[in-house]
Amino acid sequence: xxxxxxxxxxxxAATGIADPVLQRxxxxxxxxxxxxxxxxxxxxxxxxxxxxxxKAIRQHAIDHLDLLLERLADKIEARGGHVFFAExxxxxxxxxxxxxxxxxxxxxxxxxxxxxxxIGLNPALMADGIEVTETxxxxxxxxxxxxxxxxxxxxAIHKTRKEIGRLFxxxxxxxxxxxxxxxxxxxxxxxxxxxxxxxxxxxGCNLACAQTGHITTLSNEGNIRMxxxxxxxxxxxxxxxxxxxxxxxxxILFRLLAMGAAAxxxxxxxxxxxxxxxxxxxxxxxxxxxxxLDNGRSRILADPEFREMxxxxxxxxxxxxxxxxxxxxxxxxxxxxxxPVGAVVTPLLVGVNxxxxxCQGETLCGACRDACPVAIDIPRMLLALxxxxxxxxxxxxxxxxxxxxxxxxxxxxxxxxxxxAYDLCLRAAGAGGRLLAGKDGxxxxxxxxxxxxxxxxxxxxxxxxxxxxxxxxxxxEGGSNHD
Amino acid sequence: xxxxxRTSFLKRVRSALGNPLRDESAISAxxxxxRPAATAALAKRMRERPPEExxxxxxxxxEAAEPLNIQLVQVPDETAAVEAIARIVANSLPEWGxxxxxAAWDHPLISALNLQDALADLGVPVFVTRPAPDVDRGRVRRxxxxxxxxxxxxxxxxxxxxxxxxxxxxxxxxxxxxxxxxHVAVIRAEQVVADFQELYALxxxxxxxxxRGLTDAMTFITGPSKTADIEATLVHGAHGPRELxxxxxxx
Amino acid sequence: MTPNQxxxxxxxxxxxxxxxxxxxxxxxxxxxxxxxxLDCPTDQTCCGQPAFNSGYRGEARKAAKxxxxxxxxxxxxxxxxxxxxxxxxxHYPELFESDGPWLERALRVADKTYELSQYLVDVLGVxxxxxxxxxxxxxxxSCHPLRYLGVREQPRxxxxxxxxxxxxxxxxxxxCCGFGGAFSVKYPDxxxxxxxxxxxxxxxxxxxxxxxxxMGCLMNIGGYLSRMGADVKVMHxxxxxxxxxxx
Ligand code: SF4
Numbered sequence: 017x018x019x020x021x022x023x024x025x026x027x028x029a030a031t032g033i034a035d036p037v038l039q040r041x042x043x044x045x046x047x048x049x050x051x052x053x054x055x056x057x058x059x060x061x062x063x064x065x066x067x068x069x070x071k072a073i074r075q076h077a078i079d080h081l082d083l084l085l086e087r088l089a090d091k092i093e094a095r096g097g098h099v100f101f102a103e104x105x106x107x108x109x110x111x112x113x114x115x116x117x118x119x120x121x122x123x124x125x126x127x128x129x130x131x132x133x134x135i136g137l138n139p140a141l142m143a144d145g146i147e148v149t150e151t152x153x154x155x156x157x158x159x160x161x162x163x164x165x166x167x168x169x170x171x172a173i174h175k176t177r178k179e180i181g182r183l184f185x186x187x188x189x190x191x192x193x194x195x196x197x198x199x200x201x202x203x204x205x206x207x208x209x210x211x212x213x214x215x216x217x218x219x220g221c222n223l224a225c226a227q228t229g230h231i232t233t234l235s236n237e238g239n240i241r242m243x244x245x246x247x248x249x250x251x252x253x254x255x256x257x258x259x260x261x262x263x264x265x266x267x268i269l270f271r272l273l274a275m276g277a278a279a280x281x282x283x284x285x286x287x288x289x290x291x292x293x294x295x296x297x298x299x300x301x302x303x304x305x306x307x308x309l310d311n312g313r314s315r316i317l318a319d320p321e322f323r324e325m326x327x328x329x330x331x332x333x334x335x336x337x338x339x340x341x342x343x344x345x346x347x348x349x350x351x352x353x354x355x356p357v358g359a360v361v362t363p364l365l366v367g368v369n370x371x372x373x374x375c376q377g378e379t380l381c382g383a384c385r386d387a388c389p390v391a392i393d394i395p396r397m398l399l400a401l402x403x404x405x406x407x408x409x410x411x412x413x414x415x416x417x418x419x420x421x422x423x424x425x426x427x428x429x430x431x432x433x434x435x436x437a438y439d440l441c442l443r444a445a446g447a448g449g450r451l452l453a454g455k456d457g458x459x460x461x462x463x464x465x466x467x468x469x470x471x472x473x474x475x476x477x478x479x480x481x482x483x484x485x486x487x488x489x490x491x492x493e494g495g496s497n498h499d
Numbered sequence: 500x501x502x503x504x505r506t507s508f509l510k511r512v513r514s515a516l517g518n519p520l521r522d523e524s525a526i527s528a529x530x531x532x533x534r535p536a537a538t539a540a541l542a543k544r545m546r547e548r549p550p551e552e553x554x555x556x557x558x559x560x561x562e563a564a565e566p567l568n569i570q571l572v573q574v575p576d577e578t579a580a581v582e583a584i585a586r587i588v589a590n591s592l593p594e595w596g597x598x599x600x601x602a603a604w605d606h607p608l609i610s611a612l613n614l615q616d617a618l619a620d621l622g623v624p625v626f627v628t629r630p631a632p633d634v635d636r637g638r639v640r641r642x643x644x645x646x647x648x649x650x651x652x653x654x655x656x657x658x659x660x661x662x663x664x665x666x667x668x669x670x671x672x673x674x675x676x677x678x679x680x681x682h683v684a685v686i687r688a689e690q691v692v693a694d695f696q697e698l699y700a701l702x703x704x705x706x707x708x709x710x711r712g713l714t715d716a717m718t719f720i721t722g723p724s725k726t727a728d729i730e731a732t733l734v735h736g737a738h739g740p741r742e743l744x745x746x747x748x749x750x
Numbered sequence: 751m752t753p754n755q756x757x758x759x760x761x762x763x764x765x766x767x768x769x770x771x772x773x774x775x776x777x778x779x780x781x782x783x784x785x786x787x788l789d790c791p792t793d794q795t796c797c798g799q800p801a802f803n804s805g806y807r808g809e810a811r812k813a814a815k816x817x818x819x820x821x822x823x824x825x826x827x828x829x830x831x832x833x834x835x836x837x838x839x840x841h842y843p844e845l846f847e848s849d850g851p852w853l854e855r856a857l858r859v860a861d862k863t864y865e866l867s868q869y870l871v872d873v874l875g876v877x878x879x880x881x882x883x884x885x886x887x888x889x890x891x892s893c894h895p896l897r898y899l900g901v902r903e904q905p906r907x908x909x910x911x912x913x914x915x916x917x918x919x920x921x922x923x924x925x926c927c928g929f930g931g932a933f934s935v936k937y938p939d940x941x942x943x944x945x946x947x948x949x950x951x952x953x954x955x956x957x958x959x960x961x962x963x964x965m966g967c968l969m970n971i972g973g974y975l976s977r978m979g980a981d982v983k984v985m986h987x988x989x990x991x992x993x994x995x996x997x
Contacts, residue, residue, distance in 0.1 A: 026937065026939070029937070029939060029940050030939045033939055033940070033943045041730065041731075044730065044731055045731055048731050049731075061694075073533075076529075076533070079516065079519075080525075080529040081512050081516065082509050082512040082513040082516065082521070083521065083525070083526055083529045084529065085508075085509060085512065086509060087530070089505065095714070099505070100504070101502070101504045101505045101508035101509075102504075103504070103507075103508060103511075107504075151738065152728070153726045153728040153729070153737055154726075154728035157728065157729075170727070170728060170731065171728070172728055172729070173731070175729075176730065177729055177730050177732075180729055196729040196730065196732040196734050197734045199729055200726060200729065200734040200736070200737060201736070203737075204736060204737060204738060205595075207738060208595075208738070211738070212644065226530070227530050228706070228713040230713065230717075236724070236725050236726060236727075236737070237724055237725065237726045237737030237738045237739065238677055238724040238737060238738040238739025238740075239737065239738040241673065241677050241718070241738075241739065242677065242678075242738055242739075245673050245674055245677060246640070246674070246678075256512070261529055261530055262530060262532065262533075263699060263702060263703060263706070263713065264532065264538070264699040264700070264702075264703055266699065267695040267696050267698070267699040268695075270695070271660075271695055278727070280721075281563070281659070281660045281721075282657075282660040282662050282695075282719070282721045283721065284720070284721050284722055284723075284724065284725055284739075285718065285719065285720060285721070285724075285739070286718070286719035287673070287716065287717070287718050287719075288713065288716060288717035288718070289716050290713070290714065290715070290716065293716075294669065294715075296630045296632070296634070296669040297630075297667075297669050297672065298628050298630060298634060298636060298639045298669060298670075298672040298674075299636065299639060299640065299643070299672040299673060299674045300667075300672070300673065300716060308508070310508060310511065310512075314511045314512055314515040315515070317512065317515035317516065318514070318515035318516075339925050339926040339928070339944055339947075340940055340944070342947075343940055343943040343944055343947070344940060344943075373937075376804075376932075376933070376936060376937075377933070377936075377937050377940060378930070378933065379893070379926050379928060379929065379930030379933050379941075379944075380803065380893070380930065381893035381897070381926035381930075382893055382894070382897035382898065383893070383897070383924075383925070383926065385897070386897060399802070399803065399805070401805075402803070402804060402805030403805040403806075403807050404805070405805055406804060406805030406806050406807075407805070407806075407807075407808070417805075422806075425801055425804070425806040425809050426809070428800070428801065428809070429801065429806075429809040429812055429813070431795075432764075432795035432796040432798075432813055432816075433795075433812065433813075433816060435792070435793045435794075435795055438795050442767075442768045445768070446768075456976070458973075458976055460977075465935060466935065468935060468936075468937075468938025468939070468941075469934055469935055469938055469941075469973075471938060471942070472938070472942040472945070472946075472974060472977060473942070473945065473970065473973030473974045473976075473977055474972075474973045474976045474977050475969070475973055476769050476770070476969060476972075476973075477769075478768050478769055479768060479769055479770070479771050479772075481771065482767050482768050482771060483762050483766060483767045483771035483774040483775070484762070484767055484790070484792040484794070486771055486775065487760075487774075487778075487790050487792060488792055491790075
């Protein structure tokens, strides 16, 4: 399993906010991709409604997942591929280790894959003495720096060209430069050697096709194609939901995926892989393994409130528009999945109480829902998670909120149920507020629960008379009647 | 034969779905075309495409190719295609040093270009990926890695996105469009389709007609290799080809 | 009273009721100017949104039932808060998903609940309400009316029709200001960073006033601008529309 640091959301968020380099990078990213995605949707010849067609396709797949996985596995096995059904991270990792061991693997090249981060595959293989090289340029940078990815699609978005220049000078022994093409070329050269020397390639799978029995990988750099073509063994790891029923489903999904991920019309490369290279093939791996991972997904599938989340195709469009992600960056989420998608998926995978700040630390603005190529209603699910955190939930083993918080809402509920008591409170707050208020009627720094608010913002003090009172005075006591 | 892991995994999935009925009709419903009428209409549209629409597709293709940094060359015939390839080979240098070498698919259209003879004048040997029993894959791999230009064809080209699509049977290995620094793809104008819906409709139709399914690996290529991982700045030539030349033969 | 005279019931966000009664008064002024007959159930308190957003659905349901009972006989329900209108229109029916009779009542109320600009433009068909305000104005899109009620053009059309006013779009007008109710109290660092971004865009726009359709956002934005000492007026749309340029 990947390291889980969701408990540190607030601290890590503050760190992200205080980092001017990260702030600039995030604005740059969101302006470029967030806006580009919205524009790409607007210009769709089929209209923005296409997202809902895509959603229906994904839902169809999820509703028939058992049949789809069975067909996928049968077809791949018929072509001589191996399919391993992994119940959890440990089973998946152990399987990969065993294959590597049996094949005498010394060097692995990897394509970017969130699911391998989720199961903690790299550290396990490295502990076996295998060299594991991330080959997506962003992942490569992050790996060289001993850091974690901070974005699903652009893992090194938190690094400046200066930092990368120093890193490459240090680790690759090239003269310092901050020119992106020169830096890219240096990585290209170093990684080409890795590709040529690797005896195993590990990739994820963007969206398999059950009907034909293929996995697919999408990339712009070509690294995933290299990893799936050159080494003698290819292992692909996929979350069990990443499958479509029919080949033609891809026609819509891949376009929307490219729009969501990078505001492109189509990803640079799409590869369909259905097994090992055939006996007369001139290239391609001798052995092909597909690891299909559950690791908590069947629990999400079983809950109608959250099943929708399995439609996700991990495009990161929601990160590129989220105003919270845009301030705090990806590390704050404390798990490989960040941004709005992470705020729902992570609690469901690692435990809702443990990741409670991920459920509560958003404003429910809904920008993610509009950006999502499959229109996943993330705010709805954040609200559902909050409901579990408030009153507890057996199915998800969620402990309810503490008695103090619950008492607040109980009292509030009574108060708003009785206008007279409510008025008394308003008046008391009004009197208190006016005592503390400055000349402009605003409240400055306050102690207690409002201290955070008032550290940066003034608060208005309550009015001397509520509107309801004023209305009654204007209209006479009969004001509430439908005359 | 039955893998107990697989059985229990799928059982868990089914139970998460509420153990729905899984009889023959449920299975065929899961894979059925959701919009057969639309698919049929699409096939008809492609079959009956008038010449002026075909010409419009090429305009659309060139509009899509430009921002993607694809070098689109439209030529009247095979001879002109060969000349175009020779120009590319003559005017570029091997990225990793060494001699100029090329690799090319064993494919009817490419073989007809007779590149081995044409490039011999420039002193550039061409390795053709001809499948043979007991082929030495290590040799193929070295030859492709040594080539600075890889020449392939494609089965279709999607005008809307300038995407090349090709299955990879033995004579058309994936590495030729990937490992060399320069990728040259040669297609005929008839191979251009309008959009992804059409492409997938064609793929489906072929699967049905040939009854063999999509057995090979298949690759879609949209532009040269690129990355935006350093400060979201676009750079071409991340790991795959730095250049993509698309040669379209008319007539 | 003509028989066709429109009739609306005032649904006043608790924040406006207790902190910004002048906003409700401005709304009354505008609606009356347009000849709308008004009533106001003075027993109303809160629609339940704070509890709902924090996961306290039982409490939210109680508030919703109370609200429904108070408002179900109204012809139209008009609210100066896009967020509260969203609560009633979108979330009330969700709260009673598995409670047939209440669901029916919730849907009936939801159907006739409008955010102010929606009511003016979509129901009354009015854009020029006879307001006058001299200055450059930028509009902040609050998230809920924008994304859940489709309120984007209505307020802009109203603002454009104000005599003397010039509408200037800020960058990212539809980006969340970081209020989010309890969020702004529980996660003040994140909330502050978000409102800072918003405030910068407002100041950049070089306007005299920022106008919005929800006092939650405007309290947040205004609180930040006021702490900065920025010279930008913060106004609810109702206040702008109530301006006649006299005094
Ligand atoms: S939730 Fe939607 S937008 Fe976010 S990663 Fe998943 S598919 Fe993309």
